[in-house]
Amino acid sequence: MNIAVVGGGTRCRNLLDLIERHSFQEIFPKVVAVADKRDNAAGLVKARKKGLFVTNDYNDLFDRDDIDLIMELTGNQDIYNDICDKKKKTVRAVDHRIALLLREISVVYDDQNLTQQELRETRARYDVIMNVAINEDVMVIAPDYRILDVNETLLKKVGLEREEAIGRYCYEVSHHRNAPCSGERQPCPLPEALKSQKPSQTTHIHLDKDNRELFYAVSCYPLFENGEVIGVVGISRNITKDVNIQKVMMQQEKLASIGRLAAGVAHEINNPMTTILTSVMLMQEDTDHGDPRYQELQTITDETLRCSKIVTSLLDFARQMKPSKTAHNLSDLVMECIVLTRKQAAFNNVAIEESLSEDLPLINIDKDKIEQALINLALNAIEATDPGGKVTLSVKFVPETETFEITVSDSGRGIPYEDMDKIFDPFFTTTKNGTGLGLAITHGIIEQHGGTIDVQSKLGQGTTFTIRLPLDLGDIDVH
Numbered sequence: 001m002n003i004a005v006v007g008g009g010t011r012c013r014n015l016l017d018l019i020e021r022h023s024f025q026e027i028f029p030k031v032v033a034v035a036d037k038r039d040n041a042a043g044l045v046k047a048r049k050k051g052l053f054v055t056n057d058y059n060d061l062f063d064r065d066d067i068d069l070i071m072e073l074t075g076n077q078d079i080y081n082d083i084c085d086k087k088k089k090t091v092r093a094v095d096h097r098i099a100l101l102l103r104e105i106s107v108v109y110d111d112q113n114l115t116q117q118e119l120r121e122t123r124a125r126y127d128v129i130m131n132v133a134i135n136e137d138v139m140v141i142a143p144d145y146r147i148l149d150v151n152e153t154l155l156k157k158v159g160l161e162r163e164e165a166i167g168r169y170c171y172e173v174s175h176h177r178n179a180p181c182s183g184e185r186q187p188c189p190l191p192e193a194l195k196s197q198k199p200s201q202t203t204h205i206h207l208d209k210d211n212r213e214l215f216y217a218v219s220c221y222p223l224f225e226n227g228e229v230i231g232v233v234g235i236s237r238n239i240t241k242d243v244n245i246q247k248v249m250m251q252q253e254k255l256a257s258i259g260r261l262a263a264g265v266a267h268e269i270n271n272p273m274t275t276i277l278t279s280v281m282l283m284q285e286d287t288d289h290g291d292p293r294y295q296e297l298q299t300i301t302d303e304t305l306r307c308s309k310i311v312t313s314l315l316d317f318a319r320q321m322k323p324s325k326t327a328h329n330l331s332d333l334v335m336e337c338i339v340l341t342r343k344q345a346a347f348n349n350v351a352i353e354e355s356l357s358e359d360l361p362l363i364n365i366d367k368d369k370i371e372q373a374l375i376n377l378a379l380n381a382i383e384a385t386d387p388g389g390k391v392t393l394s395v396k397f398v399p400e401t402e403t404f405e406i407t408v409s410d411s412g413r414g415i416p417y418e419d420m421d422k423i424f425d426p427f428f429t430t431t432k433n434g435t436g437l438g439l440a441i442t443h444g445i446i447e448q449h450g451g452t453i454d455v456q457s458k459l460g461q462g463t464t465f466t467i468r469l470p471l472d473l474g475d476i477d478v479h
């Protein structure tokens with residue numbers, strides 16, 4: 001990497017010394033030119049002695065073809081901005097604080113006061129962070145967001161050589177952005193670390209290619225030189241697994257407490273409702289069909305029956321009865337669900353199709369409950385799909401994980417991002433006549449079978465619910 005230095009003072013001389021002294025591993029930095037107004041500036045003098053190109057006007061540097069990086073060491077922000085404006089696009093520019101940071105890092109390698117043993121240990125520690133043992137993305141970043149060093153893990157991920165990454169902006173390399181990270185989902189901890197001079201942490205949320213959320217803990221640890229923060233070590237760690245486990249636990253806790261409440265309420269409501277229903281029916285018996293009150297009584301009956309249906313569903317959801325399991329073939333079960341929902345699909349002019357695997361192993365399940373879960377998903381899918389759309393139910397066995405995967409996909413309207421966390425909550429509904437209990441009940445059923453249910457959705461394109469059930473052989477005679 002060929003470097004041109006603007007500002008040929010002591011900092012420049014120190015840099016020349018550092019590069020001379022130090023044996024670099026992957027980048028081979030070489031200072032090829034120095035610019036300074038003062039003919040007697042220490043760095044310029046040394047450069048001249050070494051036979052390097054020297055000039056009093058840094059504008060002479062911009063036409064040269066042998067420069068990869070311009071280092072501005074005068075500390076003058078206007079000069080730095082001017083360099084950024086005038087330099088060729090392929091040439092990178094870094095400012096004076098980086099030289100300070102380079103020195104800081106080089107101390108790890110070169111501190112004269114360290115014993116050989118200490119030196120080896122410190123060097124090993126630096127290598128551990130930057131290169132080998134860490135499965136996290138690590139960067140050393142200057143206050144202007146430029147990368148000073150980067151570890152192998154991140155380089156592999158972004159497909160760059162170390163030399164290509166150094167000098168570029170961290171957000172450009174790690175996030176493919178052209179401005180620093182910002183916003184609720186990707187806040188940048190660097191300004192806070194610089195301001196407070198303390199470590200600063202945030203969480204970044206990204207979407208993978210299947211629109212699944214990925215969570216990263218992003219931390220910045222300030223690096224000091226003479227009491228001044230001259231850069232940060234930025235570490236980013238994928239914490240998606242931990243976040244998902246936490247989410248599942250919170251969801252379970254929420255559903256369990258709502259379940260207890262619902263069971264109590266439903267139980268108490270059931271008795272008065274039976275009384276209302278019988279009384280209305282008795283009154284209707286005494287009323288003529290032609291009497292206008294007959295129709296009103298009919299409305300009371302219908303609405304009370306609707307309440308009763310809700311209460312039954314609530315009890316279904318709340319009752320944590322142990323499933324009574326027997327051996328079944330999931331392909332047969334999926335076919336039964338399709339038969340049972342075909343009419344509804346036809347009514348909405350939605351095609352319903354299956355994709356089944358042959359020779360599925362048998363699985364121990366509570367057939368009625370799993371069927372109820374699949375029908376809930378299929379009805380939701382049909383409801384969310386415009387006429388002419390398609391709903392597909394599929395089932396397969398994944399031998400590597402010993403799990404069955406059942407998916408219910410639709411080409412419907414999709415679920416808005418802000419609803420994703422709520423759809424499994426009891427009573428969450430966006431439909432006119434829904435109770436919002438379907439998915440809550442489905443979630444409970446799958447959980448009782450030791451399985452999981454996930455959802456992926458793209459607005460306007462469709463939704464896929466995936467149920468994963470562990471191979472439960474129970475008392476099935478496999479021989």
Ligand SMILES: Nc1ncnc2c1ncn2[C@@H]1O[C@H](COP(=O)(O)OP(=O)(O)OP(=O)(O)O)[C@@H](O)[C@H]1O
Nearest residue numbers: 380381384423429430431434435436437438439463
């Ligand atoms: N396939 C889907 N596509 C789009 N949105 C969906 C889909 N499945 C569920 N939802 C959303 O989740 C909400 C909750 O679903 P859930 O099955 O729990 O209740 P519901 O269908 O509204 O009422 P119920 O099932 O009790 O009649 C729905 O109202 C809808 O907003």
Ligand SMILES: [Mg+2]
Nearest residue numbers: 376380438439
């Ligand atoms: Mg539903």
